[in-house]
Every structure is written in C-alpha cells, then in structure tokens.
Amino acid sequence: MEEITSVQNTKIKQINKLKKKKERTKQGQFLIEGFHLIEEAYNSGLKIMSLLLVDPSRIDEKMIEYAEEVYTINFKVAEALSDTTTPQGVFAVVELPSNDVSTDNQVLVLDRVQDPGNMGALIRNADAAGMDAVMYSKGCADPYQDKVLRASQGSVFHLPVIEVDLESYLNGFDGNVFGTSLEDAVNYQTINKQDKFALIMGNEGSGVEESLLKQTTQNLNIPLYGKAESLNVAVSCGILLYHLKG
Structure with missing residues (x-):
C-alpha cells in the first residue's frame, strides 16, 4: 500500500482536478469523500479506481480488496482533497457510470x-x-x-x-x-x-x-x-x- 505524504504529489494533483466537471467528463471519473458514500458506491457495483485512506483500519477490508489502487495519506493530504471543514480521511476515485437513456415508466x-x-x-x-x-x-x-x-x-x-x-x-x-x-x-x-x-x-x-x-x-x-x-x-x-x- 503506497503512502502519499505531499499535496504536490502528481496523483493528488490529478485527483484534485476531478473537482471540475470538465475534468470529470474528460477522465470519466469522479471523487467522493466519506465512509457512507464510498460504501454506497461499492454496494452499487461502481468501479473504484483508487482508495485514499488516512487510517485503513477504519474501512472494510472487502472494499480495500475491491479497489484497483489503495493509498495511505496523511491529514494534510486529506485536507487538500476535501471540500469539508472536517475531512473524514477517506476518499475514492470512482468511474462514472455509463447510463443509457431508455423508455422508463x-x-x-x-x-x-x-x-x-x-x-x-x-x-x-x-x-x-x-x-x-x-x-x-x-x-x-x-x-x-x-x-x-x-x-x-x-x-x-x-x-x-x-x-x-x-x-x-x-x-x-x-x-x-x-x-x-x-x-x-x-x-x-x-x-x-x-x-x-x-x-x-x-x-x-x-x-x-x-x-x-x-x-x-x-x-x-x-x-x-x-x-x-x-x-x-x-x-x-x-x-x-x-x-x-x-
């Protein structure tokens, strides 16, 4: 499990770009924060490209195994990724779902x-x-x-x-x-x-x-x-x- 300790890390810079719609569309990915949302994404079968965790012991092992990549981060990096005043310290980069327009009822x-x-x-x-x-x-x-x-x-x-x-x-x-x-x-x-x-x-x-x-x-x-x-x-x-x- 690779550790990231700098907000200047290339991976962190790339992830932070996902805060803009243009980049989400371009990369086909989006960023989510928090245990509940990540669990919902996992339970919905969405592809989790990256997990970034301050404390890996706080998240279910099955989600760690499910993610393509897993990183440990420090709180400084968590603050850089978060849009909230008190970051939960758990983030995921998730693949955008490919929904087709259908004749729904x-x-x-x-x-x-x-x-x-x-x-x-x-x-x-x-x-x-x-x-x-x-x-x-x-x-x-x-x-x-x-x-x-x-x-x-x-x-x-x-x-x-x-x-x-x-x-x-x-x-x-x-x-x-x-x-x-x-x-x-x-x-x-x-x-x-x-x-x-x-x-x-x-x-x-x-x-x-x-x-x-x-x-x-x-x-x-x-x-x-x-x-x-x-x-x-x-x-x-x-x-x-x-x-x-x-």
Whole structure:
C-alpha cells in the first residue's frame, strides 16, 4: 500500500482536478469523500479506481480488496482533497457510470436546477419514491460534484441520472407528462395515480421553461394555506411524486 505524504504529489494533483466537471467528463471519473458514500458506491457495483485512506483500519477490508489502487495519506493530504471543514480521511476515485437513456415508466425530469443541495435532494426523492430514472438539462448542478453527492446521500448511485435535451426527450416519452406551474395548472390532488409518467421540476427562481410546459399533458400546482409564497423545489417534488405514485 503506497503512502502519499505531499499535496504536490502528481496523483493528488490529478485527483484534485476531478473537482471540475470538465475534468470529470474528460477522465470519466469522479471523487467522493466519506465512509457512507464510498460504501454506497461499492454496494452499487461502481468501479473504484483508487482508495485514499488516512487510517485503513477504519474501512472494510472487502472494499480495500475491491479497489484497483489503495493509498495511505496523511491529514494534510486529506485536507487538500476535501471540500469539508472536517475531512473524514477517506476518499475514492470512482468511474462514472455509463447510463443509457431508455423508455422508463416513471421519470423525474429536472430543468435548470442550479442549487447543489436541491439537486441532490431531488435525486434522493426520486430514489426514495422508486422512480426509474432522473433526466436533467444542461444548466443543472452536476450530479457528480461533491455537494450534490452529499445531498443525495448516495442516491445518485442507485438509479440512472442522465443529462439530455429535455424537449427531445419529452417528445419521445410515451406517457403522461406533468409540469409544475402557478398558471394554467390544476390542484395536484385532482390527478389520479399514474403507472407511466414524467414529472418536471424547474429552476428555483423561474420555474419550468415555458417551452417545456407546452409539452405537458397537465400542469400541476400545490395549494399554499399559509403566508409562504412558495415551497422549496425538493419539498414540492416529494409531495407530487408520492401522490402520482399512489
């Protein structure tokens, strides 16, 4: 097990580049931190290229054997790799999954969701509700950046999460498509359980793109009984998904 003690090490420099989406795409890999996320990646059968550990005794031996390469690092290197204030001291470089767009029955569609916390929570909602896939537009937060991974709690590993051209995707979707809007929309409670559907959740500030709302079967809204102007996009998504699933 090779030891790395310098933040200037070539391997560490290469791994740190994975914090940028361009490099993740170029290398076909992404970086994760923390025991829970690494365990989720392992249990999901993703290929672990490298494990970097401050204390190897704290991680299951089966994961050490599973990884292509294993390195011990000191806390200084851990701080350089981490985006958190208190690093857990365990990192993995993982191969990006090759998900194909398929004709799924139940799909969450995300339009320009920019906040990483919301993006992760939405993916987690889809996973919890048993959705088949998440399709997202260019302009959404990257599912494989650190903050999204942490907010998803590993759900990004449990179902296909794929960037697509939403208009083209929805044109080919053979099922009911529901948008979320304040105008030309009905109370979500009037809609019956759906076997095959796509639900579109939009940008935190501007909502779903107008062109996408024109492709929907029906647009939905959630009534507000208090003084709040709106619900958080992830909260709204959870309500709608569980209603449509029945």
